[in-house]
């Protein structure tokens with residue numbers, strides 16, 4: 001009998017009841033704008049920022065409208081100007097080069113390794129091309145952050161971390177987003193907390209924090225924040241910083257606060273599912289699982305494997321056969337961008353030169369979401385289906 005999977009790859013957990021209750025309270029009093037507070041009231045947004053800052057051990061946190069907005073704000077805060085070059089990953093998703101384009105800057109793409117992290121040798125060779133690196137921990141894979149930071153510090157390259165896929169993860173015990181000057185996170189539905197849209201930016205630098213708060217559209221209400229620097233930090237900024245509105249609102253903050261409190265438990269649930277899938281895929285002929293370094297604390301909200309040096313036709317055959325059995329895989333080798341999946345050479349607004357070593361890897365990257373609505377039995381079944389179809393196609397083409 002051929003097994004099939006009938007679950008959904010895009011169905012997330014519901015919002016926790018405490019979040020629903022808190023959201024209803026905000027709807028009932030009607031003060032949704034973060035600076036619309038009753039006398040003595042502290043807004044849900046200010047509390048959320050304080051709680052998220054504490055969760056990653058950051059001095060300052062700003063909640064904003066999206067992860068993409070957090071990255072563009074971070075780039076502006078560190079002084080990226082139109083026409084500047086910004087180093088970034090070739091293997092990432094469209095909001096990352098999009099954030100660079102939003103400030104009129106130009107991405108310089110850095111290659112990817114078989115560990116699916118940024119190629120640090122390629123980065124080293126390109127460090128003199130830019131003053132800023134927008135580092136994307138794509139699909140949760142964290143590179144050797146100790147080597148990366150040593151390299152960037154020595155070259156005076158400022159690091160901004162895109163932690164859309166690493167909220168709750170860590171390198172050598174340091175939370176992801178806390179190595180560089182600024183860490184950016186997303187609260188979009190497919191990430192680790194879900195308010196539909198939303199994002200965070202964290203930093204220990206009072207100047208970068210104050211500038212980000214002003215940029216986000218604080219008017220002169222920055223004293224209503226709980227995770228922003230004191231008002232002195234704004235003194236020389238408030239006349240010169242444009243307001244580029246992208247604030248978080250109290251409704252979304254109310255939904256997020258219980259999720260931030262529960263993040264560690266949710267991450268543990270993701271990892272149980274991830275390791276069940278990984279165990280089921282290991283030692284499949286022709287398929288390479290991505291071994292995770294001991295320094296990495298992962299959040300397995302998605303899983304990747306490599307069909308390295310397979311023909312495009314054979315990879316597509318695997319994807320087609322898995323889909324016929326209910327398993328939705330994404331492929332980073334496709335010539336055309338599909339749904340959320342695209343690659344550096346499909347972003348035509350950002351010029352790139354082909355990178356043969358990275359292209360070989362991207363042509364083999366297969367990617368799958370792991371929503372928490374999957375059970376461990378679902379994960380074992382999905383792994384059996386992938387294993388069966390990969391083996392069948394591999395044998396047929398060998």
Ligand SMILES: *Cc1c(COP(=O)(O)O)cnc(C)c1O
Pocket residue numbers: 066067068069092093095096136138139162164165185186187188198199
């Ligand atoms: C989702 C995502 C972001 C941020 O996206 P928003 O939709 O703007 O919140 C940033 N980087 C990566 C790699 C992402 O997948």
